[in-house]
Amino acid sequence: VARFALGRGEFGLIAAVRRAAGKTRGGWRVGIGDDAAVLRVPAGRDLVSTVDALVEDVHFRFRTTDARSLGGKALAVNLSDLGAMGAVPVGCLLALGVPADVPGEHLDGFLAGLLAQARAARCPLVGGDTVASAIFWASLTAFGLVRRGRALLRSAARPGDRVFVTGTLGASALGLALLESGRGDSPDERPLVRRHRAPRPPFQVGARLARRHDVGAAIDVSDGLVGDLAHVARESGVAIDVAVERVPLPAGASRVAARVGADPLWAALFGGEDYELAFSARRSAPSAAELSRALGVRVAEIGSVRPGRGVRLLRAGKPVQIPGSSWDHFKAPAARAEE
Amino acid sequence: VARFALGRGEFGLIAAVRRAAGKTRGGWRVGIGDDAAVLRVPAGRDLVSTVDALVEDVHFRFRTTDARSLGGKALAVNLSDLGAMGAVPVGCLLALGVPADVPGEHLDGFLAGLLAQARAARCPLVGGDTVASAIFWASLTAFGLVRRGRALLRSAARPGDRVFVTGTLGASALGLALLESGRGDSPDERPLVRRHRAPRPPFQVGARLARRHDVGAAIDVSDGLVGDLAHVARESGVAIDVAVERVPLPAGASRVAARVGADPLWAALFGGEDYELAFSARRSAPSAAELSRALGVRVAEIGSVRPGRGVRLLRAGKPVQIPGSSWDHFKAPAARAEE
Secondary structure (H helix, E strand, O other), rough: OOOOOHHHHHHHHHHHHHHHHOOOOOOEEEEEOOEEEEEOOOOEEEEEEEEEEEEEOOOOOOOOOOOOHHHHHHHHHHHHHHHHHOEEEEEEEEEEEEEEOOOOOHHHHHHHHHHHHHOOOOOOOOEEEEEOOOEEEEEEEEEEEEEOOOOOHHHHOOOEEOOOOOOEHHHHHHHHHHHHHHOOOOOHHHHHHHHHHHHOOOOOHHHHHOOOOOOEEEEEEEOOOHHHHHHHHHOOOOOOEEHHHHHHHHHOOHHHHHHHHHHHHHHHHHHOOOHHHHEEEEOOOOOHHHHHHOOOOOOEEEEEEOOOOEEEEEEEEOOOOOOOHHHHHHOOOHHHHHH | OOOOOOHHHHHHHHHHHHHOOOOOOOOEEEEEEEEOOOEEOOOOEEEEEEEEEEEEEOOOOOOOHHHHHHHHHHHHHHHHHHHHOOEEEEEEEEEEEEOOOHHHHHHHHHHHHHHHHHHHHHHHHEEEEEEEOOOEEEEEEEEEEEOOOOOOOOOHHOOOEEEEEEEEOOOHHHHHHHHHHOOOOOOHHHHHHHHOOOOOOHHHHHHHHHHHHHHHHHHHOOHHHHHHHHHHHHOOOOEEEEHHHHOOOOOOOOHHHOOOOHHHHHHHHHHHOOOOEEEOOOOOOOOOHHHHHOOOOOOOEEEEOOOOOEEEEEEEEEEOOOOOHHHHOOOOOHHHHHO
């Protein structure tokens, strides 16, 4: 049964979401059902806000995407941004473009996945706008709170910092490559496909990082590690060296990647959509193993910050050349990493 | 020259917007250029947030729309929502779907109009996401601040309240009807067309209303007066009577409406997109003339609140029947007013 069927019109959809979203708690004084949402921001907290959009036939196809995962992912990518600022999620707004002929199960699945992710992350949907559109698209705005003045910035890396990353990188790009080759069903492939379809960003780690005094810059790995570290390098006015042999790859990545002619290291460096956290920490910071215990996630030390500009890839301490052709493999536009 | 030309890719667009948007001031600690924006909310203020979307071929056509006005309108409709909550705008986020073949002047015009509106309203663009899309769409999230606990709610109307509206109603719907009839160029038509293309919501009035202790509910007139008052009636658990002869019409509306076979009163009651404020005030509130002086805008008293439900239209104190056919004239779905 289509819980959110559009037959009842735009207002019916909002009313259905309102019922399913449930009563708003926390600092929200007003949620769905007024001209705007109202949040009481606690003393000593800064408000963090971010917006991300997903578009049919650009970021996904309903033919190959499970709508429920897509709804969860639409919010997950925002949670990842909040985590990268060190913020705890508090709520979200949804703008949704919906074709008149959208199958009920696509809309229902999307909203059910979004609301389930919202509950799991304690990030309630507090308002939105649903509009007609020739294609399906969703724009999610998410809000978070961070201790006053303690947001993790891209501009906070300093020469001498060490560079860390959570989890493993490249799984999402390999998962996508598997799907595009008509694979993804074998037991060692499924976890990679899941990372692509239903990323689970370690956004809670961001707030833990923000509490530490030895952490510098942070960013979520969404465009690809090299591209994202290049943002940090630019905003901080520094250069970043990455030891490619230390970049953590998913279990069995080489074996699976070989089946689709992919290189797991390229996937990790340029693939994107990992939604892990990359951060710099001062020289005095503890080891990756100790950070890992303190933060509750796998952490790897992959590089360092020095004066200069841009990102340099090193293998055994020597600069690595990146054949331009490799970039196309995962459809990462070259311009991204150059910035 | 296309200042925001997409040729440079997504990052080029963001960089160009960042330069044009200028340095972020006020309570913003971080604007465009990080994973998310960071706002320091002053003590004693609640945060108000709202999202609205515009879609090509649904809400506008570039063939008949001037892109600069459209960009301004995309933000204006959000400012209207903030005003309806009694909030002062502080910033906005933009998610933008852009076709690969969008003419440079459309994109430039849209962004220039948006940024001009943002400057005029002191509501800086602090972040966003630009994505490829088969059609052009924009989703604007706007933030405002209101004194703690003083947001104007749809649920705050009480039996005995009097009902007021700012400005005049129906201009936008008449302007649209003129455009659709291939008219709109004569001197008495142009102001109506302008109200449709480039609405100027009196959002500053909202903050003034929020300071008063004799104001009840408020809403912005976006769906049409009757539909919007129906929202207030439902959320407040009351009935609202509207004296149709007291609804303020634009100057010359009857004469212009006759040219396109429209009824100015229907436009005022059901047309929508007026972006004026409707509000209720206690019996003790001053006259419309006095409120007008205090608020700095034209204010008309158009009805009253009583126990019950729904919106009732009265002429000379007697209920007016609304022929169903009239609803279609301005394309207002009947379902809207029934809710």
